[in-house]
Structure formats: structure tokens, C-alpha cells
Amino acid sequence: MKKHNYFTSLLFAGLVAMGSVSCDDNNDDASPVVIKPGEDDKISNVHQDQVAALKQTFTLDAAGGEIEGEDGTIVSFYANSFFKSNGDAVTGNVTIELVEIYKKSQMLLTNMTTQGIDASGNIAMLISGGEFFVNAKQGDEQLVLHGTFQIEAPADKTGGIDQDMKPFMGVEQCEDGVCKNVWRQQDRDMKIGQTTYNIFQNQFGWTNIDRWYSDPRPKTTLFVDVPEGYDNTNCSVYLSYDGEPTALASFDRYDSATALFTEHYGQVPIGLEVHFIMVSVIDEQWYYAIRPATIGAEHVETFTELQPTTEAALIALIDALP
Template structure:
């Protein structure tokens, strides 16, 4: 019987095997590089940061605070940089119901334009008594507060608020006083960081919405080239001069479809009304089923011209999208991407909208 021998080629000297090994090595190296690149991309892709966006809003409010020193016994008038005046009566600053003495620090924030409303997250969305929410047109939003040392003070007597001067041609006789208000016992909607909707104010407790007086530049009720809105407050916090935005014609819902990585926790979407420089509603209702933003009610007029504004904080940079559109029935607005921008540039764009 013959013994069968198998002839094995020396692997070390085989060109074919060497070629196979080299090709395999290249494949392994390339696969490793691709894997590393993919892993790196997954780690480094910037994500929207909702906490950073909220901090931006809060910082903008803090930076807008103006402080004034008054003698509590004599009271006095403070005037904001944009022209808002607040008059305090003598002995009207109190702590636990008792007038304080000495100096007090009065704080003021005044908001008159749409960009400030958005970047301080103080949109003009109002809430009716029945819970329905509708857009408001504002003549000014104001935060007024007083402190003495570490103590927050209260108002013991009514203080008067006077808006910045307004051209008579721009006056709106339908303005009323609104307050920031929430729906929970622990929801502080008069604090500087309040983001609550606006409700009609009743400072004197008579069961009626507080009225607004219009006075001319000399303090009278007629004449002159400009006028001011005037009203009284009995408590500190946020107030807003508003009127309900009037709707006519058929109405519909509007949905905003945002990129996949965005949701109600990491961005903000607003509805800006064309032709109304101070009408800005935040679309803070998120449909988890549709994964879209919407508003609380079906009260957007068909045919209304608006701009959708979306903002987010991504990798320490403010990002935005602005899209103009005309509302159609069952409107769906699709936002495909956002672009980086400075806050100053965004302010200019927003205040330049029609």
C-alpha cells in the first residue's frame, strides 16, 4: 500500500497567501477606522440643550433688570431706560404688612418689542376664564419688584405704572391689564423667571378687569403728539398691557414639524403674527403621537399671514429657523434645519419681521 503524501507550500514564502493576508489586514484596518469614525461621530454630534436654552432666557431677564434706590418713607418715581415710569406712594413698601423704613431697592424690567419677548420667553399668550388660550397684542410687559436687604417687600398702597410715550396714531383704546398666572399652588408666576400665560387682572378685587387710562404727554386726557398708557398695581411681579387679538373668518389648527432630534424639552417654537409688532404666541403644546408642536386651541384664522420662529441652544451656540407662511386648513409647517446665529443678529431679524 502506498502512502499518500500531501505537499504543503511554505506559507511564509507563498505569494498568494501573503497577498490574502495583506488584503485581509487592509480590510481589518479600514473597518476599524470606519468604526472609530462612526463612534466619534456619535459622540461629537452636537445635540440641542434645553437646559442651556432656559438659562439663556433667564440670563436675558436678569441682564435686563434695572435697579433704583428709593426712600421708603417718601416713595418716589423711577424711570426705566425705555421710558417706563413707576410712581410709589410714601410708606407703601411693607414687610409682613408693616411699612419699612430706610432705603429700598426697586427692580424693573420693561419689554416693548417682539425680539425681547421671545429671547426673554415672555410671549403674549393669554388664558380666558374658561381655560381657552388666545394670542394677545401687547403695549408693554413689565416686571416690578422691591427688596430691602435679603427681604422681598410687598406693596401696601397702589403704585402707578406709566408706559413709554406712544404716538397717537399707534394708540389702542382696547388695552387692559393682564397678570402672569399659573395653574398650580406652587407655581410662582410673578417671579423674574415666570413663564406663565397671561390672565386678566383684577387688582382692586371688584370682579372686573382693570382698566387702562390714556393720557397725553402733558398728563392730560387729550391733545399732544404722543400719549401714555397708565394703570395701577397692588402687588409686585409681572404685568402686561394687552388686548385680545381679534379673529375673523374660518379657523383651523396649525402644526409645526421639527427635525427628529427636537422636542418640547430642548427647543422653543413661536407663532409671530404679521402686521402686529407685539403679538407673539409660544407653541408650547407637544403632540407625542404626531411628534409636532401645536397650539392649545383651533383658533388660527385661515388666510392669516404669520412667521414661525424656532430657537434652540446647540453646543453653546444659539440656533434658529424663521419661516413665513399663510395659514391653510389643517396647516402643517415643516422645519428641516436650523442655522447658528448670534443673539444680536437674531434680535434684528425678529424685529424686522412684517
């Protein structure tokens, strides 16, 4: 937990302690520099910029056709699918926007984690077969879909075909002024082939291919203590499930009274092998910490320092997790 005399103790002791970020990991004689995010270091802006960086755009005739993303996702549109908001049919060229997310690092950078709203209304863990944003515009005008379009996702991007996969739709959920995406299962057609998942979607926006994570062990609630000066406005905290390359949960609840992050409903199995991840961006510089752990009852994980890194190095670290 936080200590009110923390920074004073750090300065006098000269040790790497809570809230410190090392200037040079390779220089044992370097004094640690205490660094905290500034008022302009909003982590939500960073995540939005990451989504924008992944967005691909294509030009398609409104008469129909298909586009293929860089990672092999194929999106197909039928004839007469595009309409204006006033009901007029669209002719000519339209712009298709596509975001493909198959890797854990992409989920983390964009904050598009794999948590869904289950039948009881609780937030529960999902295993993803790919996350996709699809949209259509003509000029600056947002278009409306008539009918359906098809998303064909290569299963080899997420470990191969899983017959339990279902379609989910992204839903924005806001709490205390902080908004994030969660997934709600859809009653939609989905075909599972030998090498691809095929979803027939009836609205633009975020789509996810998922199955519910299942573990019979007793469950518990997790808490994460972060260094002084960090909160849900300037950092993000995640839980990576070992052995599940497309399972990433976020600690999207922050209690300002206790200065602790937590997840929602105590659904994490006791005994589960995981990695806790904390990231922040300060003056356009990424900082991170990763801690392996075995979940215990009422588990509290404490981060004591962050290390500077590049975006490329952070991506490699996240995708190398077990």
C-alpha cells in the same frame, strides 16, 4: 413627520436635510454638520437668563418716589407702600427691580409671549402695549405692597395709543413639568392718555398692557414638526403675526408620541400671514429658523434645518419681521 432612517439617509446623500445645521452659510462647498442639543442645553435656562439680563435695579427711599427705566417706563410709589412679610412698615432705602419689554425680540428671548386666558378659559392671542416686571426688596428680603403703585408706559414704543388696551397680570401655568407665563385680564384702573398708558397695580410681579386679537375668519389648529433630537426642553417655537409688531404666540404643547409642537385651542385664523420661528441654544450658541407661511386648515409646518447666529443678529431678524 419624522423618518426613522433620517440620519442614515442624510449621511449617504450628503444633502442638507432635517436636523442639519450649516457651518457656513456663505460656503456652498461646506458639508453640513448634523448637530443636536445636549442634555445641558435647556432652553428654559436660556429664557430665565434673558429675563435676568433685562432686569434693571434702582434705589428708592421707602417714603415714596418714582423710577424711570431705560425705555421710558415710569413706576411711581406712594408713601408707606412697602411692608415686610411680618407686617412691619419699611423705612430706609429699598431696591426696585424693573423689566421693560416692548419689542417682539425681547418677548422671544425671554419667552414672555402675548397669549392670555380669555373669559372661556381658553388661551387666546393678545396685542401688547408693553410688558413689565416690578418688584421691591430690602436687602435679600422680599417686600409686600400696601395699596397700589403706578406704571406709566410710553405708547410710542408699541405703535401709539390704542383705546382698547386693558391691564393684564402674569400667571404661571405648568404642563408636563414645563412652566410658562400667560396673561389674565384684571379688573383694575387704567387710564389712557394722549401718549401714555397708566396702570394702577396692586401687586408685584408681571403686568401687561393688552387688547384681545380679533379676526372673523374661520380658525384652525397648527402643528410644527422639528428636526430629530429637538423637543420642548431644548428649543422654543413661535408664531409671529404679520402686521402686528407686538403679537407673538408660543407653541407650548409638545406631544412626544407624534414629536409635534402645537398651540392650545385652534384659534389661529385660516388665511393669516405669519412667520414660524424656531430657536435653540447649543453650547451657548444660538441657532434659529424662520419660515413665512399662510395658514391653512390643520396647518403643519416642518423645520428642516437651523442656522447658527449671534444674539444681536437674531434680535435684528425678529424685529425686522413684517
